[in-house]
Ligand SMILES: Nc1ncnc2c1ncn2[C@@H]1O[C@H](COP(=O)(O)OP(=O)(O)OP(=O)(O)O)[C@@H](O)[C@H]1O
C-alpha cells in the first residue's frame with residue numbers, strides 16, 4: 607500500500623488552494639495514485655450549511671476536515687485539503703491529529719487576491735457586507751515552518767503543481783512520474 611499523507615493547503619481566499627489541489631489531483635490520478643480532495647467550500651455546502659466564519663465555526667469545520675483526513679491518510683490515500691485555516695493553533699492541531707502532514711502555504715498577497723476576487727467576496731468585504739473576512743477584519747497567521755511554499759503570485763499554476771509533485775517524489779510519497787507510465 608502507498609504511504610498516505612495529507613497536504614494541507616492554507617492561504618488567503620483566492621490564493622489558489624482549490625485550483626492547485628485540483629491540478630495536483632489530476633496529476634496523481636494520471637499516475638495511478640489514490641488521492642482525495644477535501645475542500646472548505648464543499649464541507650460547508652454538504653455538511654455544515656449555514657456555518658459562519660467566527661473562530662468557533664472555523665474550528666468545527668477544520669476539526670471535521672482533520673478527522674476525515676486522518677481516516678483517509680491512514681488508509682494510504684494522498685489527501686489534498688484546501689482550507690483558509692488562518693489560525694496557527696488549528697493547523698498545528700491538524701498536524702498532531704493526522705500524523706503524516708505537509709503544510710503547503712499557498713502564498714499570494716492580499717492585494718493580488720483582492721484583484722482576482724474570484725468569488726466577489728473581497729468586493730463585499732470591502733463594502734462591509736461580510737464580517738470575519740480573513741486579511742481584513744480577521745487575521746491570517748502565516749505558517750512559520752511550512753514544508754512547502756508555493757508563490758501563486760509569481761509562479762504559474764503549472765509550475766506550482768510541478769513543485770508539489772516534485773516534493774512528493776523527492777520525499778518518497780510517490781514514485782517518479784515516468785515509472786507509472
Ligand atoms: N499560480 C497559481 N496557482 C493557483 N491559482 C492561480 C495561480 N495564478 C492565478 N491563479 C488564479 O487564482 C484563482 C485562485 O482561486 P481558488 O478558488 O483556487 O482560490 P482558493 O484559495 O481556493 O480560495 P477560497 O479560500 O476562497 O476557496 C483562480 O482564478 C486561479 O486561476
Ligand SMILES: [Mg+2]
Pocket residue numbers: 623624625645647688
Ligand atoms: Mg477554494
